[in-house]
Amino acid sequence: MGGESKGTSAGRRAWLLDTALAAVTGALVLLAAVAADRPGPDALDGLLIAAGALALAGHRRAPVVVLAVTTLCMLAYVLHGQPGSWAAFPVLAAVHAAARSGRRAFGIVAGAVFLVVFFAVGAGGDDIVERTVLLVGWFLSAGVTGLADKNWQAYLRQTEERAREAERTREEAALRRAGEERLRIARELHDSLTHSISIVKLQAGVAVHLARKRGDEVPAALLAIQEASGEAMRELRSTLEVLRTDVVAEGTGLDRLDELVGRARTAGIAVAVSVTYSENAPRLLPPAVDRTAYRIVQESLTNVARHADRAKTEVRLTHRPRHLLVEVEDTGPAAPGDPVAEGTGLTGMRERVAALGGSLHAAPGVTGGFTVRAELPLESE
Numbered sequence: 199m200g201g202e203s204k205g206t207s208a209g210r211r212a213w214l215l216d217t218a219l220a221a222v223t224g225a226l227v228l229l230a231a232v233a234a235d236r237p238g239p240d241a242l243d244g245l246l247i248a249a250g251a252l253a254l255a256g257h258r259r260a261p262v263v264v265l266a267v268t269t270l271c272m273l274a275y276v277l278h279g280q281p282g283s284w285a286a287f288p289v290l291a292a293v294h295a296a297a298r299s300g301r302r303a304f305g306i307v308a309g310a311v312f313l314v315v316f317f318a319v320g321a322g323g324d325d326i327v328e329r330t331v332l333l334v335g336w337f338l339s340a341g342v343t344g345l346a347d348k349n350w351q352a353y354l355r356q357t358e359e360r361a362r363e364a365e366r367t368r369e370e371a372a373l374r375r376a377g378e379e380r381l382r383i384a385r386e387l388h389d390s391l392t393h394s395i396s397i398v399k400l401q402a403g404v405a406v407h408l409a410r411k412r413g414d415e416v417p418a419a420l421l422a423i424q425e426a427s428g429e430a431m432r433e434l435r436s437t438l439e440v441l442r443t444d445v446v447a448e449g450t451g452l453d454r455l456d457e458l459v460g461r462a463r464t465a466g467i468a469v470a471v472s473v474t475y476s477e478n479a480p481r482l483l484p485p486a487v488d489r490t491a492y493r494i495v496q497e498s499l500t501n502v503a504r505h506a507d508r509a510k511t512e513v514r515l516t517h518r519p520r521h522l523l524v525e526v527e528d529t530g531p532a533a534p535g536d537p538v539a540e541g542t543g544l545t546g547m548r549e550r551v552a553a554l555g556g557s558l559h560a561a562p563g564v565t566g567g568f569t570v571r572a573e574l575p576l577e578s579e
Contacts, residue, residue: 212258216258219254219255220251220252221251221252223254223287224247224251226284226287227284227285227287227288228244228247228248230281230282230284231243231247231281231284231285234282239279239281240279243275243279246271246275247272247288249271250267250268250270250289251268253268253288254288254291254292257291258295261292261295262296262301264295265292265293265295265304265305268289269289269292269311269312272285272312273311273312273315276312276316277315280319282329283316283329283333285316286333286336286337289309289312290337291340293337293340294340294343296344297341297342297343297347297348298347300348302341302344302345305341305344306341309337309340309341313330313334316329316330317330387434391434395430395431395434398423399428399431402427406420406421406424418466419465419466425461429461451488451489451492452491452515454492455492458496458499462499462503465508466503466508467502467503468508468510468511469511470510470511471514471515472512472515473514473515474514474515474517476519477519478519479517479518479519480576481517483517483576484576484577486553487575487576490550490553490574491515491522491524491572493546494524494570494572497543497544497546497547498511498570499526502526502530505530505568506528506532506568507530509531509567511526511528512527512528513526514526514527521556521573521574522573522574523572523573523574524570524571524573524574525569526569526570527568527569527570528567528568528569529567530566530567530568531566532563532566533566534562534563534566535562536562538560538562540560544560547560547570551572556573556575557572557573558571558572559571
């Protein structure tokens with residue numbers, strides 16, 4: 199839609215420019231006729247001049263038709279008013295346009311007919327031969343400049359096409375390198391993390407099994423480790439799938455919020471969740487916004503577990519017509535004014551939010567604790 203709008207706007211500007219030039223050409227011819235040392239042009243002469251000149255406004259779309267209309271009008275003006283060589287100006291412009299569009303033969307014919315009639319009528323007065331010779335030079339110049347303009351436009355189009363082709367080649371090479379890098383990262387993650395997480399999950403499962411077999415109460419921390427390791431394996435598999443196929447795995451958005459909050463509660467975090475919808479707020483979020491909101495809540499709860507001593511936390515999602523507001527506020531030990539040491543988690547949040555054109559505030563709250571507030575636009579800016 200954007201390219202189509204730009205093309206329409208450029209076409210409108212070109213048409214307005216052509217109309218203005220046609221009007222100026224007609225005005226110059228009319229002024230020359232009025233200023234000549236002979237009776238001024240009558241109403242018919244003015245009408246012929248106006249029609250012949252204003253027809254030039256359509257030279258881009260129909261150069262041959264414009265050439266015919268302009269030549270006929272100015273020939274009629276020559277036969278009726280017997281003007282000077284200024285009567286050739288609109289025809290010269292039409293011949294130039296015809297040559298520029300590749301209709302050189304039509305331009306030659308039109309120029310030759312005009313010159314023959316101009317000479318036969320003797321419109322130039324006593325120096326008709328000199329004026330005709332001068333017009334011959336003008337018509338040749340109009341044809342040559344038209345051809346030169348045509349070749350220049352062709353050169354520009356070829357240059358632009360070569361530039362686009364070079365850009366496509368660079369993009370393809372960049373995509374290929376990015377794909378190779380994704381595969382390398384996927385292999386590294388698979389070889390290093392998958393084995394380690396599998397061992398953690400296996401050992402946690404064995405410990406839970408043995409505790410139950412002995413009739414002991416299974417510690418909540420051990421259950422949390424078992425659940426977190428299983429979730430880590432699922433997340434890792436989804437990430438590896440994305441890296442290998444360049445598609446986003448399903449089920450990585452707010453539809454899993456309850457599952458995420460459940461794991462946080464199992465880990466000892468008292469989490470309260472509230473979801474509100476403003477009037478006219480859409481119920482379905484764009485996939486990118488959905489995934490980013492989930493990751494912000496996930497990272498915030500992870501930080502609560504690591505840095506806020508599993509403090510009481512409130513998660514608020516506010517759906518508005520133009521954006522989604524995500525707020526995660528804890529009652530941890532952070533005090534107002536404490537410096538924020540941004541690690542990989544906060545940096546990743548900022549990058550995700552910035553990619554959507556949103557804003558992120560992450561800092562100690564006014565009354566203490568830590569607050570993460572993200573505003574995610576539902577449409578790209």
